[in-house]
Amino acid sequence: MASSNICSDCAVRDAALCGSLDDVELRALNSIGERRIYPRGSTIIWAGDESVICANLLSGMLKLATSTPDGREQIVGLLYPADFVGRPYAEEADHTVEALTDVELCIFPRRQFERVLDDHIRMERLLLQRTLTALQEARARMLMLARKSASEKVADFLLEMAAKVGASGCRPTPGGPLTFDLPLTRGQMADVLGLTIETVSRQLTRLKGAGIITLPGMRAVTISDRAALQAIAAAA
Amino acid sequence: MASSNICSDCAVRDAALCGSLDDVELRALNSIGERRIYPRGSTIIWAGDESVICANLLSGMLKLATSTPDGREQIVGLLYPADFVGRPYAEEADHTVEALTDVELCIFPRRQFERVLDDHIRMERLLLQRTLTALQEARARMLMLARKSASEKVADFLLEMAAKVGASGCRPTPGGPLTFDLPLTRGQMADVLGLTIETVSRQLTRLKGAGIITLPGMRAVTISDRAALQAIAAAA
DNA sequence: CGATTCGTTGACTGTACTCAAAATCGGTGG
DNA sequence: CCACCGATTTTGAGTACAGTCAACGAATCG
Incomplete structure (x- = not known):
């Protein structure tokens, strides 16, 4: 059996x-x-x-x-x-x-x-x-x-996801850029972070504009500057 | 011993x-x-x-x-x-x-x-x-x-306190007004609710103005209209 | 290929935060 | 008893961050 x-x-x-x-x-x-x-x-x-x-x-x-x-x-x-x-x-x-x-x-x-x-x-x-x-x-x-700003929340979330899902993601060079797929839609990310879809989207494009991440596909994320992301998550 | x-x-x-x-x-x-x-x-x-x-x-x-x-x-x-x-x-x-x-x-x-x-x-x-x-x-x-407004948070908190501390408080008539002392300062209430001192204070004065509560002393609260408070806590 | 869901972007609004000052309470000591 | 001080609370004016509403673009699926 x-x-x-x-x-x-x-x-x-x-x-x-x-x-x-x-x-x-x-x-x-x-x-x-x-x-x-x-x-x-x-x-x-x-x-x-x-x-x-x-x-x-x-x-x-x-x-x-x-x-x-x-x-x-x-x-x-x-x-x-x-x-x-x-x-x-x-x-x-x-x-x-x-x-x-x-x-x-x-x-x-x-x-x-x-x-x-x-x-x-x-x-x-x-x-x-x-x-x-x-x-x-x-x-x-x-x-x-309760206490973090939208940018802190999103940065925090990306780092958490990188840690959880990123193990299976592809990292060309150690310490270098890390790419992985988000298992959540923008709406679900918003529900996790206590934000709205629009705010999450805007924060992501801001990070992209700052050269900290890239968004190769709808679900994919590449963290190119992890240190910068950590700095945002910790403070501003 | x-x-x-x-x-x-x-x-x-x-x-x-x-x-x-x-x-x-x-x-x-x-x-x-x-x-x-x-x-x-x-x-x-x-x-x-x-x-x-x-x-x-x-x-x-x-x-x-x-x-x-x-x-x-x-x-x-x-x-x-x-x-x-x-x-x-x-x-x-x-x-x-x-x-x-x-x-x-x-x-x-x-x-x-x-x-x-x-x-x-x-x-x-x-x-x-x-x-x-x-x-x-x-x-x-x-x-x-993450999801409630300041007024909902404060109303919610007052009801919780009424349930926890209010047992020892004095309630002249059952279902009538209930008076008790808040064990927290405004600042601590703000820290619980994820708000600022000023916002907590303003919400309390708003409730007082609406005749839902009275503030007999710095720490004391009287809930005169519990139903109204519950309505605020649940929705708006 | 159209329909639908999902994501991005824009303009505007509103709630709660910030900064600042006045008022109130509580305690201490003259 | 009253004057004074610090802490706490209230109130006010202005701001900013994130939310709302709306339109548009992109991807997915039948």
Whole structure:
């Protein structure tokens, strides 16, 4: 049976929460888990719905968003492969989870996942540490959203993306220009940064004009002067 | 010895993390803990310093803040009695922790606290749940900081304060006007809301002018029209 | 090839920030 | 009790940054 050892070929086996489990434990988790693929743009969890699933993100990117009653949206987190999805120990889902790219998830029914958590201290401990880190990140983002200017936000975001996605990007010479594809549309970038589409676009063209970046394609970015970008992100 | 049963007269015994412990466990925690009092305005933890302590907040209020290199500050969390303070499993303190009022803390050396955590699953589980809740709160605050107007922010804040501190405030008739003291200065409110002092002040006078609140003293607030305040917080 | 989504650019507006001054509160000491 | 001082708050005038509205260009897809 394929499902009896889906973990063996898991791309994020070591990086994800399950990395803490031994083979016996893994089989237990295996029996309640299920791989599923969602196309880009699909909503995996709706905010306010009953919290029925948890998952590990195997590949692709997810966004985590909340919105005001009148429709203003804010992306409160971006999830990368091996990140944990969902909210154990709560009856309701806090945020809407949507696929930014095609994604592959390893899904567990929430209740059963909680039981595994209860039975496997190492896994729970890992989740605690991840959650503490996520909290720290969220708070850092609060500073950015509340106190940074549009140019700082955009520069900051480009650097973060360079760090996260840029690993796979192409860098001709070390320290030299780095090119990668943004996994987000301008509108999504705006939702992350607490700006509007127009402002994001303008800031990007400003950076292009200053010779700090180039925009070879709609989604592609090349960072040609990383130091300048860092200077902007830190201060002005 | 007083220290051998400091927990017995603890005001937050049931609400705090330690509420999960039985008497034997409590004695263990007792032996590494120590009560300490800090005057208002004192800094308990500096961001970036080595993370050496964790604590439970017994009484008073703490602020949790980060700032940009050039000095812009943002309060990323407010802590109330029974809340947990500090960052286990990290070498460095994430945020600066400062006393907004005189506070009483029950302090533990971080390393030793982590050991207690490791040995007492119930406590670790509680901490996980608290952290998940804090993460949810932080993300909700991200939405507010990034997407809400000044008037929404102030209205929101007043309602939150009414809920948190207002319990002890005086409410002549149920559903009627509620009066309480703000534990924060205008400047601190501005730091919470991502605004300036002047904007906070102006919004308060606007609310006063609209007959929704009155400001009997420098720190006191009376909410006379809660429904109107909620309407502002939700929408405009 | 047209339709649609996404991105850029422009002109204008408005909200919140900055700078500055006056008013109020709280405490101290004559 | 009152005068005085510093800190906090309020108010005012002017500015700037980012938002809004609108049009246009570019890319993608059927």
